[in-house]
Amino acid sequence: MAEPCHSSIFEKAIAVMPIDANTYSAHLDPSWCIATVPHGGYTASILYRTAATHFAQKAAAGKNRPGRSQEPIGLQISFQRRTFAGPAIMTVQEIKLGARLSTIHVTLSQTKDESAAATKARDRDDELEVKVLAYITLSLPDIEESSSPVKGTWDLSPPSPPGSLRGGLINFNALAADGIDGDWKSGPVAPRALHAAKHLKLYSPSATLFPKTVEERATQVVDQWARLVPGGTAARWSNEAVVYLTDLSLAALDRLGAMERTATGTGEDTAKVTTGTGLVQFWYPTVSMNIDLKTRLPLQGVEWLHSRVVTRMLRGSRADLEVLILDQNGELVATSTQVALVVDPARNHKGRESSGKL
Missing domain, CATH: 2.40.160.210 (Acyl-CoA thioesterase, double hotdog domain)
Incomplete structure (x- = not known):
């Protein structure tokens, strides 16, 4: 088989x-x-x-x-x-x-x-x-695959950063080989405790990987291209794997952490840190998740998927996330809306009696 x-x-x-x-x-x-x-x-x-x-x-x-x-x-x-x-x-x-x-x-x-x-x-x-x-x-x-999509007037706003090819297209071969193409660069890398994120190879707009203040990180636009690399071995995205991807963006978690620090007054606007370095300060449990699979992927899968993650508000350490996943042709593959909490990571290490329920 x-x-x-x-x-x-x-x-x-x-x-x-x-x-x-x-x-x-x-x-x-x-x-x-x-x-x-x-x-x-x-x-x-x-x-x-x-x-x-x-x-x-x-x-x-x-x-x-x-x-x-x-x-x-x-x-x-x-x-x-x-x-x-x-x-x-x-x-x-x-x-x-x-x-x-x-x-x-x-x-x-x-x-x-x-x-x-x-x-x-x-x-x-x-x-x-x-x-x-x-x-x-x-x-x-067969019904889903045979139906021709009728697209509305929606588009990414602001547009995704450009690659090096004509029309702003990304040279994915160069991005995979060299870790950089146009405004895109390899990173961020998952902190040690985020085991699930180590099965991804992420690529972000170069500007988001530069050191930023808490305020800048709290308001940054989150875009990423992702490749699936289970155990460090290159693979391709399947429909099941798309479901996993809807809940994983290191830059989006970093933005939630910056928003929480802004809300609690614990952030220092003058202290610039690189996106991803603050992830270990919080835990981000998902409370609820709705996933709409818009396009079935082919049996052989696809190598690259693009995520745009939007958070409109954090209040009482509870935040919303809207996730859009697109393929290399800009076709919408999946959408997801989620509710997440931003809490002390010690909950993830304590015993069942103290952290079993949210």
Whole structure:
């Protein structure tokens, strides 16, 4: 069997195994965590795979027309409690089964106590608690792929920084080989605790990588190009991997940290630091996430994806994020709206009793 375009490493990390007709198991991988907590986008990729696996199982059992297995086009996710690296159980409730569109409700559950995962039976309901809830909408891939998009009047504003080619296009071969092209440059690099971000190679506008004051970082436009490099090995973006990417932008996290310091009066406008250096001062748990997959990627995947991340307001350490993901041709691949908190990172290292709930 050919290796999936997103690599065998990512495939293993999001693997889902059927237990019965409506129950599945997975193992949340520590190398896709933020400190000790599985990354929200990575967890969303497991939910995506659960939904796809569920409908593939139904098709294989003859409960759908042959070759008519539906796949996710939208996810509405609520993170109820802190997850941990280790075994997880996903339970599927079928809300609506349609010829073209279907909706399911998925719960991701783990043991109440992280240490119990290694000592107790994992399939007893009384030992599990719900960590993540999701409503997932699915559609037929052939319908999505055969439909020609009708574009509105929307465009990126302000425009994305230019590359070196005519018309401002980016020379991606040069960017990959040399780490620089036009106004784009390799970076930032993920801090040590952000394990999940180390599977990306990021490229940012050069100006955002220069030292900036807190005020400048709090108001900067966040753009990035990203390549998928699980375990440091180049791979290509798949539909599951796009879901992971919607929740990962180091510059956006840096901007949230600067906004929090502005709100609390702890920032020094005269002290300039490089984007990314302040990330370890805060933890940014995702509270809720809505993902709309606008374009299905080809089976062979794509190498580059562009993210534009907007935050309109932070108040009471709670911030909104709007994420747009586009391919090299400027076609919209996915959109996401999220709610995140900016909190003390010690929550990510403390025991279950002090940091299990937000």
